[in-house]
Amino acid sequence: MTERVIPDAGVCLRDGWTLYKQEPWLLSGATILLGVICGVVGLIPFAGALVYPPLLAGLYSMIIRLERGETITISNLFDGFQFFIPLIIASILMSIFISIGLFLLVLPGLYLVIVYGFTNLMIIDKKMDFWPAMEASRKLIHANFWRYAVLAFVLMLICIAGSIPMGLGLIVTVPLCLAAQYRFYRAVS
Template sequence: MNERVIPDIGTCLKDGWDLYMKEPLLLSGATILMAVICGVVGLIPFAGALIYPPLLGGLYIMIIRLERGEDIRISNLFDGFQYFLPLVIAALLMSLLIAIGLFLLVLPGLYLTIAYGFTNLMIVDQNKNFWPAMESSRKLIHANFLSYALLVIVLAIILVAASIPLGLGLIVGVPVCIAAQYRFYRALSPQA
């Protein structure tokens, strides 16, 4: 049996930074483009819910391609639209389940927020449909819950700190944090 070692947070952050530094201008440019598109589309009611998940999927695809040594282009940001339905349905279903969990007792909602953390990655990396991706994410993270929850807390602190200077730090912070999360996923995923 092939046992996986749970990566430490420092290693995930270093690996995330290293992945980012392979193509910092493209990843930061993709983050800016994603923010602009989501900002403009967000002016139309409910349109953001249809655009954000595939764009986030595209950012994940860019990170995955970099890790595999493949070339990336800014147009890869739109590759997430190949997984449009699973990504959007997963986002809506996760939001609904998390909201119900928060409404009922708070802790189930917090648990699901963390447990569904790999859903988008599993859709774009393993080509899973929305429910199998959600369940696989929940099971994989449940088995490593405390480690992943600590990573999520650290990434949240980084993103909050990066947003302080008028949000400018998010241009680097978002792709680095996504890459760090990907490294954690990669270390645990049976497909990795």
């Protein structure tokens, strides 16, 4: 039996970049569309919280399909709405748990931010309900905590750097970071 190799942040970024380069215009266009929709809907109180999780899951869906060699279109950005209820409930629960953890001692909240990192992927990829997806994400990441925490930190820095030029870099860094995260997810799931 061969042992599974857990990639480091550099490998995940390299593989994420390779995946992104397969459809850069489409993935960046979907990211722009996601931003525009969330920006407009965000003007309505609480509406953004109902739109962002399914759209993010849709962007993950595009990356998953691309990695599997399937054809993707901009309409795949809306794939997450097929899982609307689990995505919204997971988003609400994660926000509550993370907020409590941050309020109490900060470190438990940061831990939860990290270990719930695969929840949307589990819902969209494995068609799991919200609680099994949250638990599966927690267990998978906990087993590989430090390696994933390093990746999450690097991805956060990349997104911060992408946001500096008036957010323009995010049209590349967001899909790149999601693809890099997906690479890690595929290696451990």
